[in-house]
Amino acid sequence: MGLNEAPILFNFEVVSSENFTFIPMSVRFNLDRFGLRISLAQWQLLPLEDRKLLARFPVAEDAEIEPNFDHALFEMLRTHANIEPEWFTPEEAPAWRRTDSVPEGVVHQAGLASLPTPGTAEWAELDPFKRYVLAKLSRKPEGSHDFVPAMREFGLAG
Template identity: 85%
Template sequence: MGLSEAPLLFDFEVASSENFTFIPMSVRFNLDRFGLRISLEQWQLLPLEDRKLLARFPVEDDAEIEPNFDHALFEMLRTHANVEPEWFTPEEDPAWRRTDSVPEGVVRQAGLASLPVPGVAQWADLPPFKRYVLAKLSRKPEANHDFIPAMKEFGAAG
């Protein structure tokens, strides 16, 4: 599977990414998938076209599908920021991969947002990348401003 023709952005991200000033969910997914961490400052040191290119990589749950994301990121950061991303060991069985229960963070965020919690069947029906996004937006105990728009966009807000 190759690069998409355009950067992969959800509707709720168009405003919140502020023209790639912030790291889009597709890039966050691939960073987590490959066990790479970059700072917002490092992201912003990359030229806009490089940031858009990184957002065109596939968001499949199989790291073998597109193994060049990490190489591209390393090259871009070396060239434009003279830094390398940090490595970490990706979580083996993240909650978003599970389809037999809704992650606690999503339940908590739904409560904070006064939204109904998605049922297990509704959660299981979401594509893996959308489950990842909702779990990522739910990782902190305080309300996330993108959670409600994401839930509505994904049809998971009741």
């Protein structure tokens, strides 16, 4: 499976990413999947076309599908900023992969937003990437400005 024809962006991200000024969820997914960390400042050092290219990589859990994300990122950062991303060990069993319970962060964010918490069946039916996005948007204790639009876009809120 190769690159997508266009960057992978949810509707709620089109405005919030401000034309790739901020790191899209598809890139965050692949950073987490490969155990790579870059700062917003490092992201913004990359030319717009490179940022768009990174957002075209598949968002599948199988690292064998497109193993070149990490290589592309390293090369781009070396070329344009003379830096390398930071490595970390990816979480083996992140909460978003579980389909038998809704992560506590998602429950907390739904409560902050006065939205009904997704049921376990609704959660299990979500595409894994969408579960990742909601869990990622729910990692901080304060409200996330993208959480409600994501819930709406994923059909979990009216």
